[in-house]
Amino acid sequence: MKSITWKIFLYLLLVFVSVAGITFPIVEKPVAWYEFPFIPGLEENAKIIFFHVPTAWLTVIAFLMSSFFSFKYLRRKNLDDDAKAYASAQLGMIFCILATVTGAVWAKFAWGSYWSWDPRQTSIFALLLIYGALFALRSSIESEEKRATLSAVYSLIAFVTVPFFIFIMPRIMKGLHPGSADDTNAGPVVDFKMNSSMQLIFFLSLIGFTILYFWMWKVGYKSIIYRDKLNKQLITPDISGQGG
Amino acid sequence: MFIIVAISVILFSIGNEKINESLTGGLFWVVIFFTAMSGLSRAFVSEEERGTTLTLQLIASPTVVFTGKLLFNLILVFCMNTVIALLYSAMFESFVLKNFGLFLATFILGNIGLAVASTIIAAIISKAGAKGTLYPVLSFPILLPLILTSVQLTLFAFDGTSFETAKFELAIVVGYDVIITTASYMLFDFIWKD
Numbered sequence: 196m197k198s199i200t201w202k203i204f205l206y207l208l209l210v211f212v213s214v215a216g217i218t219f220p221i222v223e224k225p226v227a228w229y230e231f232p233f234i235p236g237l238e239e240n241a242k243i244i245f246f247h248v249p250t251a252w253l254t255v256i257a258f259l260m261s262s263f264f265s266f267k268y269l270r271r272k273n274l275d276d277d278a279k280a281y282a283s284a285q286l287g288m289i290f291c292i293l294a295t296v297t298g299a300v301w302a303k304f305a306w307g308s309y310w311s312w313d314p315r316q317t318s319i320f321a322l323l324l325i326y327g328a329l330f331a332l333r334s335s336i337e338s339e340e341k342r343a344t345l346s347a348v349y350s351l352i353a354f355v356t357v358p359f360f361i362f363i364m365p366r367i368m369k370g371l372h373p374g375s376a377d378d379t380n381a382g383p384v385v386d387f388k389m390n391s392s393m394q395l396i397f398f399l400s401l402i403g404f405t406i407l408y409f410w411m412w413k414v415g416y417k418s419i420i421y422r423d424k425l426n427k428q429l430i431t432p433d434i435s436g437q438g439g
Numbered sequence: 440m441f442i443i444v445a446i447s448v449i450l451f452s453i454g455n456e457k458i459n460e461s462l463t464g465g466l467f468w469v470v471i472f473f474t475a476m477s478g479l480s481r482a483f484v485s486e487e488e489r490g491t492t493l494t495l496q497l498i499a500s501p502t503v504v505f506t507g508k509l510l511f512n513l514i515l516v517f518c519m520n521t522v523i524a525l526l527y528s529a530m531f532e533s534f535v536l537k538n539f540g541l542f543l544a545t546f547i548l549g550n551i552g553l554a555v556a557s558t559i560i561a562a563i564i565s566k567a568g569a570k571g572t573l574y575p576v577l578s579f580p581i582l583l584p585l586i587l588t589s590v591q592l593t594l595f596a597f598d599g600t601s602f603e604t605a606k607f608e609l610a611i612v613v614g615y616d617v618i619i620t621t622a623s624y625m626l627f628d629f630i631w632k633d
Binding site: 269317321324325327328331332335336341344345347348349351352353355356359 | 556559560563566567573576577579580581583584587611615618619622623626629630
């Protein structure tokens with residue numbers, strides 16, 4: 196019963212965010228609560244922020260969760276933890292692609308080209324490669340325990356080198372993305388250029404997408420665990436006569 | 440052998456054109472990366488192929504094994520890359536180092552990072568089924584921050600930038616080396632013990 200309420204709440208939240216994010220007008224001097232301010236240099240493109248930032252945020256969250264459960268797997272050798280890490284990595288890959296695509300579309304209109312090897316783009320590209328390598332590694336190993344251990348080790352190694360990409364490199368190198376070293380705004384756009392209604396939708400969107408991620412992740416890892424259980428039953432039918 | 444092939448391919452494809460410094464610095468690390476990819480995966484794969492892994496597991500602790508393999512790869516990387524650097528300075532006119540100390544520091548730190556990262560990936564690869572093709576796929580994202588910073592530092596060395604200006608990039612490479620070494624030593628136990 197409780198989960199139904201959550202799902203309805205999430206549905207309404209995401210519908211509201213999508214509709215509001217796309218349809219609310221951008222005007223010079225916002226008066227009504229549903230009007231967004233005009234941001235110089237961004238103009239109408241500003242609206243994609245409601246979808247680009249949450250996906251990029253979830254890419255990092257998913258990677259964090261995946262590494263956390265990889266670590267947990269290496270500590271306790273429980274295959275359920277591996278399923279959790281794997282489900283999180285799958286979602287992270289999806290959100291990573293979404294963030295790359297929305298970012299490229301935004302870049303086309305804001306910077307003039309889809310891809311310009313901005314430090315941010317390099318870092319998201321590296322994340323994409325890491326996710327890809329993780330799946331390539333997983334698919335090449337047959338044994339379940341071995342696959343879980345090796346992919347956990349790899350994702351932890353990637354986890355200790357990834358901060359270079361996401362947090363350090365884009366900030367010290369000159370780039371076009373907000374937050375770069377030569378950024379004249381001296382801070383993220385969120386803090387001072389958005390008015391309260393824009394901030395509200397922005398944070399609602401972040402919350403909505405985060406809940407969506409956790410829900411999808413839960414469904415994902417449960418299905419992996421059940422599938423493994425069924426596979427085991429099919430291979431070795433137990434005494435009660437199930438499976439086989 | 441791979442070094443000579445790679446460098447001559449680059450020389451042939453350039454022809455008589457004069458290439459600028461930034462391209463030379465980039466090509467230098469491209470050759471280093473691919474040489475490492477072709478040579479360094481042998482460290483653990485050869486043990487698996489000859490079936491000597493079990494003996495090693497019995498007589499030595501994982502840390503000792505990893506240190507040995509790391510030393511082997513370090514020596515290999517330093518030999519290969521010294522040859523590459525010498526050939527480069529002989530073949531390319533634009534390979535002129537204005538700040539030799541900075542280049543040397545970059546070279547040593549970059550090689551250490553390269554050797555450690557490729558050793559731990561080689562250990563993962565040797566336990567996984569597919570050997571040849573997976574190695575560059577797994578190594579590239581891990582090595583990317585190291586290579587990007589090293590290319591930047593090599594360009595600094597060409598320009599004759601002082602240590603003072605380049606200290607942030609040097610700090611990144613040092614940090615990378617420390618982090619990857621620590622992580623490798625901590626995680627190698629899990630790979631080695633089946």
